[in-house]
Amino acid sequence: MPIAIVIFLFIYILLQRHEAEVKHRLYEKSIVLSSFITESTLFNKQYSKEKEFKENSKLATLHHVQKTFQEVAKNEKIHLQYFLISQTDNGIVFDAYSTDKKPSLLDNENNNFFTALQNAFLGQNSIQLTSNPDKKRFYTAFTKVPNTNWVLIVCQPYNKYMVVVFENFFYMFAIIFIIALIIYLVLNYYDTQSRKHIHKIKSRFKDLLKSTDYWIWEVDTNATYTYISKQVENALGYKKSKIIGEQPFSFMTKDEAKKAKRIFTNIVKNKSDIRNLENIYIHKDGHEVVILTNGAPYFDIDGTWMGYRGIDRDITDEKRKQKAIEHLAYNDVLTGLANRKTIILRIEEEINFSKRHNIISGIMFLDLDDFKYINDTLGHTHGDEVLKIVSQRLTHICRNFDTVSRIGGDEFIVLVRGESNDVKQESKIRFHNYINRIVKTINEPIIINNIESHIGVSIGVALLTQDGETVDDLISHADTAMYKAKNAGKNKAVFYNEKLQLEVDNIIELKNKLISAFKNEEFILHYQEQFDLEKNIVGYEALIRWKHPVDGLIEAHEFLPYIEKFGFFIKLDSYVYDKVFEDMYSHINNNPHLTMAINITGSSFTNYEFLDFIENKTKEHSRFSSLITLEVTEDIFMNNNEYSNIEKLKSLGFKISIDDFGTGYSKLSYLSNMKFDEIKIDISFIRAIDKSQKERDICKFIFNMARALNIRVVAEGVETKEEFEFVKNEGANVVQGYYLSKPKTIGEILKEEIL
Incomplete structure (x- = not known):
């Protein structure tokens, strides 16, 4: 117009x-x-x-x-x-x-x-x-x-x-019409483009709304909903029509609504933007929904404030995952107990707390006894279930203000808070009572899938702050005490003291020396000759020695227990086995009738990795296996009912000898069930035959039993003529000892052969 x-x-x-x-x-x-x-x-x-x-x-x-x-x-x-x-x-x-x-x-x-x-x-x-x-x-x-x-x-x-x-009018009209038409077309073009743009924006807006769970809202100056998009129905369960005209606070708990109103009032005062405001809404079915709100004030054309517009997002799952991540950061995944990070923080807090309130708190370092056996025999899944049950029992025993944590494997730390006006003696008595309950509870049978297991626990205790003022010192000292408890027979507790630390330091020093010994090739082999009753050489026994650069030659019984304790047994036995094959190759070529006895530690005997190593070596040197006798101690078979390893070794051509026979003090029926080639009478019986009739009778009994079972008997440690004559008369097949020959290096043996 x-x-x-x-x-x-x-x-x-x-x-x-x-x-x-x-x-x-x-x-x-x-x-x-x-x-x-x-x-x-x-x-x-x-x-x-x-x-x-x-x-x-x-x-x-x-x-x-x-x-x-x-x-x-x-x-x-x-x-x-x-x-x-x-x-x-x-x-x-x-x-x-x-x-x-x-x-x-x-x-x-x-x-x-x-x-x-x-x-x-x-x-x-x-x-x-x-x-x-x-x-x-x-x-x-x-x-x-x-x-x-x-x-x-x-x-x-x-x-x-x-x-x-009219001509002028026509021309003018034509010109005006053309101009108007051009203007119309231009305006119509821009209007069309504008409409398309608006339609595109609206379509994009609708598509975005459809493709997201976010919802758009608008409230007036009284925080009453005047508009809200459909997505809110999925989040809160209410229809849009039920929400329009209501305030957000109507969908919150009383306390949450009070907090949200206070925050909203402060925002409205300054007409500030709403940035990442979290509130807990209540879904129609009653469960909590965490909503993240962002918004901004809006005004009419005259600049009058009309209310707020913004976007809400349901972050309930995100908060749940965040809590799960936080739980994983501070709790053990398997058991749900506090993890190493958490217990360290708690111990730090307890150190300060105990100083301020003059109380004696403590940490107990727990290590399950023989848990590895459960893992190896019943599997790691069964072992995990055992750890869960132990964790539940510990949680049940401990007080609410104490902290139970699993720091790895089968190791646990329990932080025990002391009591006010505590004295050292009373606190130790209280700890002993606490420990007795823990040991008794953990020792109870554990039944999983109708399989009953028994487990013990070794405990080391360090008191705050007399046994250390830092977390590292306290955990280290409690670990030291636990180590002592395990060496002292397991399933018991030991309190840390400085003397104990000295013992542990010595053990650590020894471990480092053994590591250096392997690195510097300080282990050597001596061979002790074995004789028949006519004093003819029939074979050798390989004996390990440690040629220490300062302490000189160290006998095997002084370091072998620590080899097993530190887990070096496979490394040492593999070295012995390699060295024996090397020496046999240079010596037995000239003496094909001679045998070789090799001691195997109990740990290696039950370790499949070592058995595979022996099998591969046998394939390389197959002609030597029939000449080798593998000596294993009697206690291995008393504690291990798996005899398949013996059958496997015998199938490779090896002979099996029971070393230190007679020290097991157990039933001897396993001798008839297992195909041993020989027994080796323990040296303690040989040494005592001149001193005790009882020991002489035991030796005679062993000789008679072996003869009845058709098992060859080796008498070791024979150092006198009387001992030689005794074992000869009682029917020994092979004799070994200083009376006949002391251990020699391979070089000394080869030198004697040349001479």
């Missing part, structure tokens, strides 16, 4: 301007022609042609004017009409004219421009829209010709004017 008004206004202005141009053109024509007529009149008065006009200058002038009118009218395209009028007694006379025929006389009754004409005779020139008796309209200029009695009339027919007007 405004555009149409502007167009019509523009057209009206153009028409007015065109009309002014027409009047101006008529006015100019009138002035020019009136001046021409005046000059022509003056000229003719002086120079009229006597013969032609009979010296009538007026006629000459009219003649010239008539010709001029016709010529001008003929050459113009705008169809102007020219009239020269005079006034007589009989009325108005057309003295000259441009039309084809002379117009009729005019009077005041039939001519509507009579008044304008009369005014012109009076000297009042004008331009008027007039009409003739035929109702034809003209734009007419009335001009008094100076110095004459004539009035010049110049007419432009209104229809001719309108043709021009």
